[in-house]
Amino acid sequence: MEKAILQPRFKDSPHFKDFWTKGNGKQLLEFSDAKVSFEDFEKFSPYFYHVDEIGDQVVKDVYLTKKFHEASREIEQYIRNGVSENDDVPESVRQLFSQTQKIPEWLDYDLIKSGAETLHEKQSGFFDLAS
Numbered sequence: 347m348e349k350a351i352l353q354p355r356f357k358d359s360p361h362f363k364d365f366w367t368k369g370n371g372k373q374l375l376e377f378s379d380a381k382v383s384f385e386d387f388e389k390f391s392p393y394f395y396h397v398d399e400i401g402d403q404v405v406k407d408v409y410l411t412k413k414f415h416e417a418s419r420e421i422e423q424y425i426r427n428g429v430s431e432n433d434d435v436p437e438s439v440r441q442l443f444s445q446t447q448k449i450p451e452w453l454d455y456d457l458i459k460s461g462a463e464t465l466h467e468k469q470s471g472f473f474d475l476a477s
Contacts, residue, residue: 400445401442407436
């Protein structure tokens with residue numbers, strides 16, 4: 347079965363245009379200095395169907411097997427303490443945290459620093475946008 351080709355359905359609708367020209371979308375663009383267009387829509391639209399399979403499995407294994415606050419506390423402990431090969435955790439949790447506990451080769455510390463500085467400079471504007 348062929349996947350349907352996605353089309354930007356709402357790009358000409360008033361609510362969509364207002365969001366990007368008058369509303370929060372406009373503020374987001376001003377805050378981030380991002381440039382957006384439909385120019386590369388076809389190139390990137392297939393990613394609409396990409397999902398985080400490991401993350402989805404973690405939700406099934408942890409959040410759907412216990413109460414929300416218990417699951418959240420469990421995940422918070424994994425975040426704070428890490429997950430080792432010997433820990434008694436679902437395999438999905440082990441896979442997720444084995445990915446997140448390694449520093450990727452492509453990580454650009456200068457870019458992180460630049461982003462943090464930009465956020466710090468525009469911090470008050472960000473909180474105005476978020477409200």
